[in-house]
Amino acid sequence: MMGWGLICVDGHQTKFIEMDVLHVPVRLDAYQRLELIYFTVQQIILKFKPDDFAIEAPFFGKNVQSMLKLGRAQGVAIAAAMQSGIPVTEYAPRKIKQSITGNGNAGKEQVWKMLQQILEIRMKLDRFDASDALAVALCHHYQFNSQVNTGKKINGWREFIAKNPGRIV
Numbered sequence: 477m478m479g480w481g482l483i484c485v486d487g488h489q490t491k492f493i494e495m496d497v498l499h500v501p502v503r504l505d506a507y508q509r510l511e512l513i514y515f516t517v518q519q520i521i522l523k524f525k526p527d528d529f530a531i532e533a534p535f536f537g538k539n540v541q542s543m544l545k546l547g548r549a550q551g552v553a554i555a556a557a558m559q560s561g562i563p564v565t566e567y568a569p570r571k572i573k574q575s576i577t578g579n580g581n582a583g584k585e586q587v588w589k590m591l592q593q594i595l596e597i598r599m600k601l602d603r604f605d606a607s608d609a610l611a612v613a614l615c616h617h618y619q620f621n622s623q624v625n626t627g628k629k630i631n632g633w634r635e636f637i638a639k640n641p642g643r644i645v
Contacts, residue, residue, distance in 0.1 A: 490595065
């Protein structure tokens with residue numbers, strides 16, 4: 477499965493656009509699966525015309541074969557974005573969780589609850605693949621498009637709140 481999520485940032489307002497999961501059929505061989513991922517990412521790019529592409533960096537697991545498959549899948553998704561001229565940024569899972577919840581060890585349920593609050597999402601999830609992708613998008617926004625990262629020092633919470641009204645939930 478490959479989750480994907482999109483947000484729109486307009487000034488200080490961040491809006492949820494869409495999220496979904498690509499179910500990659502196991503009946504396809506490995507190369508057909510990669511091709512499906514590549515073309516799906518291309519279609520999403522053509523439909524929504526995003527400015528940026530953010531992806532979760534591979535995490536280190538014990539199963540080498542799973543890591544290899546994940547790396548290949550991420551690689552073709554990244555290639556589709558790069559071929560479309562979209563800049564790509566990777567984030568570690570802990571960085572994503574830290575950005576959304578304030579806790580790098582947060583569970584998927586906690587991340588989803590925060591996303592629901594921040595982006596005012598009123599839907600249920602069956603799996604967390606799509607919400608994980610949405611968390612990557614919001615993390616990317618916080619890292620590069622937020623006034624928090626202007627390089628200017630902020631003196632306390634009062635000043636932070638005054639300079640970042642869109643970050644208040």
